[in-house]
Amino acid sequence: VGDIIAEPLRTHYPDIKGAELREKVDAIMDRVGLHPHQKNRYPHEFSGGQCQRVGIARALILEPKLIICDEPVSALDVSVQAQVINLLKSLQRDMGLSLIFIAHDLSVVKHISDRVMVLYLGNVAENASRAELFANPRHPYTQALMAAVPIPDPERARAKPPAELEGDLPSPMNPPSGCVFRTRCPLATEYCGREIPVLEDKTGAGHWVACHYVERDEELN
Ligand code: SF4
Known part of the structure; x- marks a missing residue:
């Protein structure tokens, strides 16, 4: 050694x-x-x-x-x-x-971690400070990951809605068109299959998300 x-x-x-x-x-x-x-x-x-x-x-x-x-x-x-x-x-x-x-x-x-980057099929889905990402996950994939974390209390776990992602991970050799997450995303639309979502800072303070349907904070207000 x-x-x-x-x-x-x-x-x-x-x-x-x-x-x-x-x-x-x-x-x-x-x-x-x-x-x-x-x-x-x-x-x-x-x-x-x-x-x-x-x-x-x-x-x-x-x-x-x-x-x-x-x-x-x-x-x-x-x-x-x-x-x-x-x-x-x-x-x-x-x-x-x-x-x-x-x-x-x-x-x-x-x-x-200080900052967390969530990757799906080699693409950045979301990137934010640890506190921001765990308090307020915005990308559907990050939300599904958070929802799948096991709860060590059987009663609370039974009350929780099922959170598994449907379908299998596509091959990185032959990724889906548009948004790579669209084949498993519960929010996917036909537009998601045509356009690749741009990674954008949705808060102006370093919370980056690649999804057509996650609004920027100023758009929500
Ligand atoms: S761009 Fe569409 S498919 Fe991709 S994460 Fe957002 S809603 Fe889902």
Whole structure:
């Protein structure tokens, strides 16, 4: 594991070697909550959460400004997810990092994000601050995602109307004409099949939505 963490440094800074390289590996392992003496172990000797920490250490050792985290916690159980997310948040704060965090779990997205971009079939459906998006989702797809979040109270869950989206996700190789969401959108019209909706700031304050039928705030007043 020490070799795995050191590899980016050896590749990009070949002059760093020996004691200096070991010191940097020890420091970054310590920072992500691993014991430096674990560097002599093999990956199969680590738990899932520890393996994610190894991955984070390997990404951080070059001191990047930006890390793209693609589903970093989806394979972990909930308690370990929380540990890894809290670690990423503390690194973000302490190291001035920006994270692009790709996830399907809305509770994880809500916990870690400052801004949220909702994608459907590779197209931006909505983009807003976390608070604005979760308080006031405007795109029909985002609304369907929010409505599908499980409620841990059986009585409230039974009272909630069913929220599944109908139909299957179309192939990205052969996307629908016009709005890519139209084959599953409850509000779709014939116009949606002809015109691609433009991503527009509907509030003038950074709440972007790509839908013909979401009005701008000034149009509502
Ligand atoms: S443009 Fe039409 S199909 Fe697309 S999200 Fe809006 S209403 Fe639905």
